Amino acid sequence: MPRSVADHRAAVVELLTARLVDRTRPAGKAAVQDHGSETVPLLAALGRALAVDLHAPRSLPPFDNSQMDGFAVRTSDLSDGGAVLKVAAPIPAGAAPEAMLPGFAVPIMTGAMIPEGADAVVPIEKAVPDTFPAPGADNAEVRLPATAPGTFIRNVGSDITEGQLALAAGTQLGPAQLGLLAAFGLATVDVRRPFRVLLVTTGDEVVEPGQSLTAGKIFDSNGTLLEASMRQAGLEVVRTGISDDHPESLLAVLRGHAGQVDLIVTTGGVSKGAYEVVRQALAAEDVDFVPVAMQPGGPQGIGRFQGVPFLGFPGNPVSCLVSFEMFLRPALSQVLGTPAPRPVQHARLAAALTSPDGKHQVRRGRLSDGVLHMEGGAGSHLVHALARSNALVQIPANVTELPEGAEVEVWVL
Template sequence: MHSHTQPHATATGIPSPAPETAHTAHGHRSVAEHRQAVRDLLKPLLSAGRTERLPLGDALGRGLAEDITAPLSLPPFANSQMDGFAIRTEDVPDGGGELRVVAPVPAGASPAPLQPGTAAPIMTGAMLPQGADAVVPVERAVPASFPVPGEEAAVRVPPAAAGTYVRAAGSDIEAGDRALSAGTFLGPGQLGLIAALGMPDVLVHRALTVLLVTTGDEVVEPGGQLEAGKIYDSNGTLLQSSLRQAGLSVIRAGISTDEPVALRRLLSRHLTEVDLIVTTGGVSKGAYEVVRQAMDGQDVAFQHVAMQPGGPQGIGRFDGVPLLAFPGNPVSCLVSFEMFLRPVLSELFGSPAARTLVRARLGQPLTSPAGKHQVRRGTLLPDGTVRLEGGESSHLVRALAHSNALVHVPEGTSALAEGAEVEVWML
């Protein structure tokens, strides 16, 4: 709940376009500047009261809210990497030697020290006996099998260097080292590490709650009667899915009419429930832009970002609650989310995971407005080329549905030839 107070493949870091000046030559806000404005808007939500401690099984997909220091070393003791014989390397001459077999060491046991001239059958993961400093795999011994426990036996082993097939204590992480940093996205690997350190729960950022509002008299909910001049609302589903996939809790307010008073009332009804408001539509410079009209007197600014699609953007606070106003075309609103909201959430709260960036080669030529950062839909193919899906227009939902990547053409680039290298964000 909001308090009403004021270049190669990588999966790390926050995707960002090539460096840009604060404003473009045409006076529009740059992509980089608008993303910083979104960051500044949401940063106050990083407060101590907005964290919670969860069992590991419930923390998947969250962002870590504190540094984790290893309370113990991993492995906590030297152990065997193989099924074999634990030996003292000083007992085995260069040509190999015969050793008396002693009691086996199963995983989970605390073995007796290994005496000179002996070898202990040892299982993978079992603690290395004191005095032993190497393991000889059972298949390299003669005989190449473990003797029956309790029977007197001897085994011939080849020479081995100290440390052979031994996992040293602390070889993964030493006690006192930083295991994970605050802001880390918690996937299976990260949660597995925390569990290995013996920690049953973890401090994470609370999921933000977002009020999502679609605007427009021309928009109809899917399943409704489609009259002349009307279209079905794809933006609500598109953004709700994106927000939920990014780990946010979404309150869907439905479709608001083009009446500013009605929109203000709708937003006001939910203010105490949400941390962020996201609207789509009604932000351009036309005569009936309801979001612009409804924000009259509020701390909300509307400007054009030098980006195609998704140029018109609104940002600010409605009665103290952070608000982002995205344009109404389906591709424009999704690109706005991917370029501005998603990467900032990843950076500030550790969730969602940052998009994977790759470098790919264009499968065909393209053109782009020289003064804008263009984002095209595409499919990254197995051969490392990216096929563009659809054209530049922001209404091409089918092209979006058949894409697995966003292709970036930096501001200042008006054309790229087939085979040109581009930055691609995997969806």
């Protein structure tokens, strides 16, 4: 009986989770060579996943500071109707101010440290006059209204306090997260190492782009399609060229690289035809070839080759991409924290469609202003239609017909 999409995705998650544990498990007295993390400069961490829980090394803000350009005051100096106060020397941002004397108002700039003794800031717009005295002016005075304590003061630690959990392990580091680390004064961060993937395209019929085609041959689009997808998802990709349809050739490639990668992905050779090289080569390995109730991408291989996680994708280009998007990419997001999951939206069909009973169909479409226009048919060879698409349309296995205007779930590419 075919495996459901959800069950197969869960199996891929389990496979990758075990690999992540293997990378971090101590081996005897020493740790394994790859500890699963590395320290990199902040900008090099963009899009990567945080390796460990990060606690705030200091409070933010690190000191009480002014939220406005205005006057720092003691609120006890201002009666119900306000008061006229003497103007002290100004406090620019970045300065360490002296303690404030009673009866004075201190010009203070946004972000500047609140002087000892002050408990509020009055914005310059509420002052009379509503301009700061000229530098060096003597005996200047200003009328200020009554103000409540704490007004326009950013208190130390009001954003986060020292020792508080700032970011949990697995958090994907985008501009906002890296900005937080910079605010802490950190120049580097520990991130999870990306999985290193061996990607092998198989088939006597495929040749590398740029070479000459002879009768019966086609150019290999799977390698480029999958490598680009993997790199976009943050993986390190190892390519070895195209492996022919001889099992011994494929085994030689896999054995030569298995000890240097975290994952092996092959394309082609996983169906039930007479020359399925991946099935033949891995017949004695801990690998299962299972049908998944999905179209395209039904035939799938999963297991381990010499202890290394293995995934076998079908050979048609659209099947390859759908397999990656439905199984490997979501599993990476769940296990490693990166890449970010595909945005999920709901859209209205521009035209009616049909879908095979009992199979989760993944169609390609173009999403525009909430309306989905299908691109091409259900065929797994339609690369041009794939290139015009910006969404994967998810049609559940129990749905066989949908009318025009029906709402469908789409994953935005």
